[in-house]
Amino acid sequence: xxxxxxxxxxxxxxxxxxxxxxxxxxxxxxxxxxxxxxxxxxxxxxxxxxxxxxxxxxxxxxxxxxxxxxxxxxxxxxxxxxxxxxxxxxxxxxxxxxxxxxxxxxxxxxxxxxxxxxxxxxxxxxxxxxxxxxxxxxxxxxxxxxxxxxxxxxxxxxxxxxxxxxxxxxxxxxxxxxxxxxxxxxxxxxxxxxxxxxxxxxxxxxxxxxxxxxxxxxxxxxxxxxxxxxxxxxxxxxxxxxxxxxxxxxxxxxxxxxxxxxxxxxxxxxxxxxxxxxxxxxxxxxxxxxxxx
Numbered sequence: 001x002x003x004x005x006x007x008x009x010x011x012x013x014x015x016x017x018x019x020x021x022x023x024x025x026x027x028x029x030x031x032x033x034x035x036x037x038x039x040x041x042x043x044x045x046x047x048x049x050x051x052x053x054x055x056x057x058x059x060x061x062x063x064x065x066x067x068x069x070x071x072x073x074x075x076x077x078x079x080x081x082x083x084x085x086x087x088x089x090x091x092x093x094x095x096x097x098x099x100x101x102x103x104x105x106x107x108x109x110x111x112x113x114x115x116x117x118x119x120x121x122x123x124x125x126x127x128x129x130x131x132x133x134x135x136x137x138x139x140x141x142x143x144x145x146x147x148x149x150x151x152x153x154x155x156x157x158x159x160x161x162x163x164x165x166x167x168x169x170x171x172x173x174x175x176x177x178x179x180x181x182x183x184x185x186x187x188x189x190x191x192x193x194x195x196x197x198x199x200x201x202x203x204x205x206x207x208x209x210x211x212x213x214x215x216x217x218x219x220x221x222x223x224x225x226x227x228x229x230x231x232x233x234x235x236x237x238x239x240x241x242x243x244x245x246x247x248x249x250x251x252x253x254x255x256x257x258x259x260x261x262x263x264x265x266x267x268x269x270x271x272x273x274x275x276x277x278x279x280x281x282x283x284x285x286x287x288x289x290x291x292x293x
Contacts, residue, residue: 006231010240013221013228018247020217021090022255023209024082030206033082034191036213037075041184043214044222045177051223052177059174066166067178073159075183079190080152087145091258094248095130095271096149101242102127102274103157104234111161123277130270133263157238163226164234172226180218242275 027036085093102124108114131150142150166175229237249268252258 002231006228007236007240009224009228010232010237011243013225014241014244015247016217016221017241017244018094018249018251020213021085021094021244021248022251023212023217024085025090025252025256026205027209027213028082028086030202031210032194033079033086034187034194036082036210037079037187038184038191039210040078040214040218041075041180041187043211044180044218045184047215047219048173048177048180051173055171055174060170063170063174064178066162066170067175068182070159070162070166070175071179071182072186073155073162074179075186077152077155077159078183079187080148080155084145084148084152087143088149089258090252090256091249091260091264091268092146093149094245094252095268096146097153097156097248098242098245098271098275099127099131099150100153100157100160101238103154104161104238107157107161108234119277123274126270126274126277130267130274133267133270160229160238160241161234164229164237167226167230172223172230176219176222176226180222239275245271 024036031039081093081097084096088096102120105114105116105120106124109116131146163175225237225241232240245268249258249260253260
């Protein structure tokens with residue numbers, strides 16, 4: 001039962017993150033990427049502090065270190081994603097981010113020499129093909145926004161993988177608080193080296209978007225994700241979380257009236273196919289585990 005509740009929690013996260021692509025696009029109309037990141041992670045840090053405060057006297061160095069590592073990957077992923085969004089569409093940004101699912105098993109292979117299945121390799125090639133269809137122009141050159149988004153997918157894969165490793169050892173609220181503080185610190189440094197706050201005109205829609213990104217799409221989702229990953233393995237988590245691309249595209253079409261062409265559809269189908277192919281390898285394993293239990 002806990003496993004299915006964990007999977008449901010991750011699915012809820014994908015819906016919220018799907019809305020985050022639209023919120024980020026709206027926020028970019030009045031704020032720079034650095035300003036959005038600072039506001040997002042400051043709000044998340046403030047909201048997480050009361051939940052972590054009761055553990056302050058018993059926090060271990062290992063928990064702080066784990067939170068910092070997660071925070072570095074989290075900042076890198078969101079920074080690359082939101083800068084990439086300036087140069088591409090929300091739906092392409094969402095689907096290219098979803099390729100993180102194919103990187104997780106390979107990260108496990110590199111770091112822990114875990115076996116990568118044939119389905120995982122096939123899924124990786126399908127995801128690469130889908131990303132190519134979405135990103136490459138007629139001269140086979142990849143756009144800046146799409147390239148940054150693919151790098152963001154690698155960082156998200158690392159974040160998902162290490163979250164799965166750390167939630168088995170450390171307290172959820174402590175992990176989230178320190179990763180949000182770390183991400184805020186890096187965001188503040190990024191803001192300072194890119195010119196500070198400067199001049200900006202915050203609209204009502206921009207304010208609501210930033211509040212959504214900080215309170216809902218960051219604080220709430222990472223509470224749910226980190227708690228859920230206590231009961232769902234890293235690869236399955238990555239597969240479920242990759243469905244944010246579907247919701248991101250859906251919300252982009254419904255709310256931003258984004259146009260979808262044939263090339264976009266083909267690329268999305270390939271990436272979704274990669275997700276499904278990668279998932280195939282999990283089911284037989286689960287059955288084998290039940291049979292030998």
